Amino acid sequence: MIDNVARSNRLRPELLHAIVRAESSYDPRARSRTGAMGLMQLMPATAKRYGVSDRWNPKANLNGGARYLKDLLSMFQNDLKLALAAYNAGENAVKKYGNKVPPFPETQQYVTRVLAFYQKNRKSANIPASR
Template identity: 70%
Template sequence: MSAEAEIYKYKDSRGGIHFTDKPMKGNYRLLWRSGKKQSRKGRFSMKKFRQNKAEVSPFIDDVAKQLHLHPGLLHAIVRVESAYDPKAVSHKGAQGLMQLMPATAKRYGVENSYDPQQNLRGGATYLKDLLRMFEYDIKLALAAYNAGENAVLKYGKQIPPYPETQQYVKKVLNEFERNRLAMLN
């Protein structure tokens, strides 16, 4: 008996592209089912996903070590933000593995957001700054990474009541937990 697998693509309100194995309410579309491509545009390839992940994982691990961040957290963000695609672009203009907006990229010295090393360093440094800003509250730092630090401040250092941001925080934390458990094996 073979198991059936499905990959869904979701475009959030900020234009971020997310991939999941479970259909959810909102703008989700089935991309892949048990080896059959379902999408005409933006085809998702599990082979390409694995290849990209293998290529960028050493960079993720190096940046995490240099910035004293858990590598599982950076992997979780990259998976949720871009599915390890260094060329990912949102319709809002976020770019690369960690989906940096051009202003954020510039702020963190990223000249080429499609360069995995530059993007990871810029995104991870931004995350580290957010963790400091929100007193190492990972949920608030993730909410700020998604919605912007001003949104978190506007709501009194709470996760903003935006469904996309609330879902984003849950997805990244779930992926982070999965990564941490995988590292134990």
């Protein structure tokens, strides 16, 4: 399902898997202390923005999260680090800090962790680092 959602949103499946792993460890019933829910840990406002009425529905959650990530990549000129930081801390936090990864330890660790998962996934799929 993750691979299909990634491809339908023109994202690399290895990237979506990295985010799902970091966000929920593939648990569709994951819930954060801040109210984020599901595989991609959608907050209520993000779910509403992307038309996700049931954040517990894995496919709807993945589609909403993938569309949000796609918009963040567009917003930050395909800068993956900034898009990931915005996914974690919100796009306004990234903008507030001059389009840089905000100085929040959680966000900095999140970006590092997702990029490491992504690199590992790409290596496992035999995708050259330059792609």
